[in-house]
Amino acid sequence: MKTPCIGMCKNNDGICSGCHRTMNELQIWRKIDDTQQQATIDQIQGKQSTHTCEQCGKPAYCDISAGKSHCWCFDIEQRDTSSIQTDGCLCRQCLSKLPLK
Template identity: 40%
Template sequence: MPSPCSSRCQAKGGLCVGCGRTLTEITRWSSMDERSQLAVMAELEGTKSTHSCPGCGNPTYCAVSAGEPISHCWCSQLTALPLGEASACWCRHCLSNRIGQEP
């Protein structure tokens, strides 16, 4: 499967601002099996979601909300999660915009 790289690569807090993948997902992409790649793509495209992002309203996926451990969630691969008062997890795009903005 082709990479979802958008050639706007900029790592911010462990997440690529261009494609929305974690640095771990980017590094492992070529060695991932197709099923794993499709799962990442579904999360990026919002076709696999657990709720709407409080920041933008788009569908987003949270493994914890799906009943899985935090270690299975893409956000556990980030260097730092911003604290906030959101009622639910943010999507990759909104979260990448928020990383580093809070004291």
């Protein structure tokens, strides 16, 4: 089974601070197939991206931009983005570092 886990799993209010999967993704991980696992890993690691994170300039992936109806960011505790001067979505790393709303 593919996994981006780096052995530093910690639930950071809905998102793993080690591998940046959401708790929802962790729960369904064994049920999704190899292709879906690889796609999720690529999205987390920036190999697949829809835009650039305006906070850190790295590739980021928004499921909504990709045409889906549900984004990974809906599954984590809502973060306070009031300090961020952007309308665009942040990458998982940057979003998970923000304080809770």
